[in-house]
Amino acid sequence: MSGKKKNKTKKAKKSAQAEALSLINQVARNARTALSRHLLDLGLYAGQDGVMLALDGNDGQTPGAIAASLGVKAPTITKTIGRLAAQGFVRREGSKEDGRMMLVFLTDAGRDQIKSVRKSQRRTEKAAFAGLKDKDVAQLLELLSTVEASIAADLRSGSAAASERVLDPEALEAQESDLPAGDEPIRETD
Numbered sequence: 001m002s003g004k005k006k007n008k009t010k011k012a013k014k015s016a017q018a019e020a021l022s023l024i025n026q027v028a029r030n031a032r033t034a035l036s037r038h039l040l041d042l043g044l045y046a047g048q049d050g051v052m053l054a055l056d057g058n059d060g061q062t063p064g065a066i067a068a069s070l071g072v073k074a075p076t077i078t079k080t081i082g083r084l085a086a087q088g089f090v091r092r093e094g095s096k097e098d099g100r101m102m103l104v105f106l107t108d109a110g111r112d113q114i115k116s117v118r119k120s121q122r123r124t125e126k127a128a129f130a131g132l133k134d135k136d137v138a139q140l141l142e143l144l145s146t147v148e149a150s151i152a153a154d155l156r157s158g159s160a161a162a163s164e165r166v167l168d169p170e171a172l173e174a175q176e177s178d179l180p181a182g183d184e185p186i187r188e189t190d
Helices: 003-040 048-057 063-070 074-087 108-128 134-167 169-177
Strands: 090-094 102-106
Touching: 003 048, 003 108, 048 063, 048 074, 048 090, 048 102, 048 108, 063 074, 063 102, 074 090, 102 108
Parallel strands: none
Antiparallel strands: 090 102
């Protein structure tokens, strides 16, 4: 294959990958928007469904455990739990084993709402996959799983490399030399 032809093939592949990633992002946004609209009919906001479903699977979790299972930061979950508690869908209780630990539980109203949340999910899924055969959905799931695994691996290696740069004194000096004149790095004091 000639050099020009190889270059065109590479460019086409990069273009297709960029388009695919862009489409994945758009599909994710649209799916979340569609689900959010269904949830709004129930009086729920985006993200509240995930907390409720996490509790439905394992009631009596700490906010930190819920945050970890959903892949979000604890302050986000704390705010969401507060809203759900104000709506009467969850209750917070101190742990019997460790009084410093707060546990979150679904209320009866929250358990009743779970059925509606799952129905909203099914409505969104039905709309998303209309016109696709089961084998198409299975193939899509396999492909998206591969993409997700690749991104997750890249994130893991990227965060490991970032932490190595921060801990490496030579890298820290190199980072400091990149600061504009007069800017000093912030250092922790005792």
